[in-house]
Amino acid sequence: MRLGLIGNRSKEEVAQIARDLMSWLAEHGVDVLIDQQMGQVLGERSVPMRMWPEMDVRFIVVLGGDGTLLRAAKRTVDLGIPLLGVNMGQLGFLTEVEVSDLYEDLPHFLQGRYRKDRRNHIVATIAREADDSTVAEYLALNDVVIGKGSFSRMINVRTWVDDSSLGAYPADGVILSTATGSTAYSLSAGGPVIHPKLETLLVSPVCPHSFYARPVVLSKDQVVRVKATVRIRGTPIVTVDGNEGRRLEGNEYVRARLSEAVVTLMRRPEWDFYEVLRKKLYQSEERLWEDDL
Numbered sequence: 001m002r003l004g005l006i007g008n009r010s011k012e013e014v015a016q017i018a019r020d021l022m023s024w025l026a027e028h029g030v031d032v033l034i035d036q037q038m039g040q041v042l043g044e045r046s047v048p049m050r051m052w053p054e055m056d057v058r059f060i061v062v063l064g065g066d067g068t069l070l071r072a073a074k075r076t077v078d079l080g081i082p083l084l085g086v087n088m089g090q091l092g093f094l095t096e097v098e099v100s101d102l103y104e105d106l107p108h109f110l111q112g113r114y115r116k117d118r119r120n121h122i123v124a125t126i127a128r129e130a131d132d133s134t135v136a137e138y139l140a141l142n143d144v145v146i147g148k149g150s151f152s153r154m155i156n157v158r159t160w161v162d163d164s165s166l167g168a169y170p171a172d173g174v175i176l177s178t179a180t181g182s183t184a185y186s187l188s189a190g191g192p193v194i195h196p197k198l199e200t201l202l203v204s205p206v207c208p209h210s211f212y213a214r215p216v217v218l219s220k221d222q223v224v225r226v227k228a229t230v231r232i233r234g235t236p237i238v239t240v241d242g243n244e245g246r247r248l249e250g251n252e253y254v255r256a257r258l259s260e261a262v263v264t265l266m267r268r269p270e271w272d273f274y275e276v277l278r279k280k281l282y283q284s285e286e287r288l289w290e291d292d293l
Helices: 014-027 036-042 066-076 099-110 273-292
Strands: 002-007 031-034 057-064 083-087 115-128 134-140 143-147 155-161 164-171 173-177 201-206 216-218 224-229 237-240 244-247 252-267
Touching (some): 014 031, 066 252, 083 099, 115 143, 115 237, 201 252
Parallel strands (some): 002 057, 083 252
Antiparallel strands (some): 115 134, 155 164, 155 224, 201 216, 237 244
8 A cells, every 4th residue: 555645844843743654654564655845854755746646645644734735635636636634733624633643543544444525626717807818727725815915905896606796895805715615714704604515606705894795605607706906006916725826917807616626535434524613613612601601
């Protein structure tokens, strides 16, 4: 059996945990492939990730937090290899295994005792209004945010769904998210929690200066278009999964839809979305409630 290994290089403990994991896997007859980034950290020989499917990599262990898993999903989406997220961050909503439980849980995954949790991406295109020509294109597992940038002034946001106008309002921005991203920034902006099995696109205004601008859930086949402008100075910014993006020029707009690109996250057989939701997002509130009792 052969596994892949990806890690967050910015975390000091990743190198030692990766070495320990590789030694443990070797003792259990499991080969490990690492990418170039991990190779630099560990001083080990790496294999280009594009070759991993040909080398029969069963799944990829991702050491880090939710951000690391988001980046790993984007890098491996074309490979079709499942990801096992090992939480070394804070929330760890998308990851499956805590690093403290890794060696207790890992044998079950090696034996094939897990569920496949398939998640859709958004494909977002930045295009020019004049001729609809593509300027840039991005994949996002969580969300695409059109925001006001570094200035405190609001931006003017206009949105369309297919050929119908959804409305216009001044706001700090708008979030276009998948069901996966509904528990991220969109949740903080007042958006609903959507079960990850639902193939939907969620449009959530950020601090709209309006009584009617509310989150809207779209079907998987619909396309949303966003035009953002600034009255005085500044430039709207497009951010993809909180990690990449660019400025949105005055003659550009964003077009987004659900993509056919799917990433598979590995889950324990007993995994339950609502239990994770309660433990990760409601836990602190429950403790406060119990303290009051």
